[in-house]
Amino acid sequence: xxxxxxxSWTEQLLALQGRPITNQDRQRAALxxxxxxxxxLLGHHSxxxxxxxxxxxxxxxxxxxxxxxxxxxxxxxxxxxxxLGNIYELDDLHRGAVVHPADTLMAAALAVAQREKVSPxxxxxxxxxxYEVAIRVGLLAGTPHYQHWYSTATCGVFGAATACSSLLQxxxxxxxxxxxxxxxxxxxxxxxxxxxxxxxQLATGRSAQSGVLAADLAAAGxxxxxxxxxxxxxxxxxxxxxxxxxxxxxxxxxxxxxxxxIHEVSFKPWPVCRHVHPAIACAIELHKxxxxxxxxxxxxxxxxxxALDFANEPNPTTSQQARFSLQHGVAxxxxxxxxxxxxxxxxxxxxxxxxxxxxxxQVRADKQWNLAYPSHYGAKLRVWxxxxxxxxxxxxxxxxxxxxxxxxxxxFEKNQRVMRATNYTPSAISQxxxxxxxxxxxxxxxxxxxxxxxxxKV
Numbered sequence: 001x002x003x004x005x006x007x008s009w010t011e012q013l014l015a016l017q018g019r020p021i022t023n024q025d026r027q028r029a030a031l032x033x034x035x036x037x038x039x040x041l042l043g044h045h046s047x048x049x050x051x052x053x054x055x056x057x058x059x060x061x062x063x064x065x066x067x068x069x070x071x072x073x074x075x076x077x078x079x080x081x082x083x084l085g086n087i088y089e090l091d092d093l094h095r096g097a098v099v100h101p102a103d104t105l106m107a108a109a110l111a112v113a114q115r116e117k118v119s120p121x122x123x124x125x126x127x128x129x130x131y132e133v134a135i136r137v138g139l140l141a142g143t144p145h146y147q148h149w150y151s152t153a154t155c156g157v158f159g160a161a162t163a164c165s166s167l168l169q170x171x172x173x174x175x176x177x178x179x180x181x182x183x184x185x186x187x188x189x190x191x192x193x194x195x196x197x198x199x200x201q202l203a204t205g206r207s208a209q210s211g212v213l214a215a216d217l218a219a220a221g222x223x224x225x226x227x228x229x230x231x232x233x234x235x236x237x238x239x240x241x242x243x244x245x246x247x248x249x250x251x252x253x254x255x256x257x258x259x260x261x262i263h264e265v266s267f268k269p270w271p272v273c274r275h276v277h278p279a280i281a282c283a284i285e286l287h288k289x290x291x292x293x294x295x296x297x298x299x300x301x302x303x304x305x306x307a308l309d310f311a312n313e314p315n316p317t318t319s320q321q322a323r324f325s326l327q328h329g330v331a332x333x334x335x336x337x338x339x340x341x342x343x344x345x346x347x348x349x350x351x352x353x354x355x356x357x358x359x360x361x362q363v364r365a366d367k368q369w370n371l372a373y374p375s376h377y378g379a380k381l382r383v384w385x386x387x388x389x390x391x392x393x394x395x396x397x398x399x400x401x402x403x404x405x406x407x408x409x410x411x412f413e414k415n416q417r418v419m420r421a422t423n424y425t426p427s428a429i430s431q432x433x434x435x436x437x438x439x440x441x442x443x444x445x446x447x448x449x450x451x452x453x454x455x456x457k458v
Contacts, residue, residue: 267414
């Protein structure tokens, strides 16, 4: 029986929010904002983005910016922008939690920040706090939860509610109830990846919207269950994700002085499922050592089982399948030393050289990588040539992970490349990136709103 005196798990999560936030933490949050903008601007130019835009045309108008230039009320803006970040698989990721925090959290925080006219520092602090809670809830739920539930949406709503609570300056009592209302709305099952459609986008958008609603309801006095996470009929029990007490305490009571978890979040260099990234990185390394790919007679990819569960697609026929195909990702990277947006298009899928390479590729799970997952996403690639030679490459952490980080310049270059694909001008792109990176020292968010409005004029 949960005691009214014993702090609930949501209260323990909120107790971590009082730690100091430094300028370095805010700079990191601004970097993730740049990365998120790249994803959502690109996502708007997609069939899913077009469908969401048609919905938004009849949504309630307001003061909050959305991609495409509409200004909607905060909930509708959060839903709209929150649907766009995961379409091209360029979103950030915390490996242990298996959560893409920016997808839900940024859209919610941006909408409330504009509605409430907050300072840049308040916005960035809310992002840091939201990442912390989304990730820690993901760590509590763990990989068992990820088997059936879309953790980014189900755990992300807690982070979105936390960020919005921070922006609204809710006290601990109110913020606890915001997380309670978030838990009552946490949803998103993985059937969305088994069938064609845009429900994966709805899951993240709805979580962003629910985070705004949860904080607004709590501010209005709407109370909810304190033990929404660990209660007998709470969210973790209901989703069959209850951790051991030892694991829970490790998540809820980090060592004093522990850095904010936003610094553990990975950036993706390529527009594919993160589980494909380690194998692509190996293939790019081998591309430099192999001559014509016609000399390749056999390919073997060894990685962790979850990568096979999500990305064992030897014969992709759609762009979505291509982004979730170990075989296709490796074939492209071996052939050209890169993987980019056009490589998931139908014309790429049917290239004879790529079809042949996929047909000669075997995938398997390896104990080494299984034991390391989810703390590390690793892979090994072996390639046999016609002359009988076998060459190989392996890595324990994909590019963009904390152990194998992208530089700030590389993150900027990636997102410039992404935004150029949306036909925005170099000057508009530069203005937006600088507006984001200037936020830690800025006196207002006016330059950011101006840069976003400028996008619609080009």
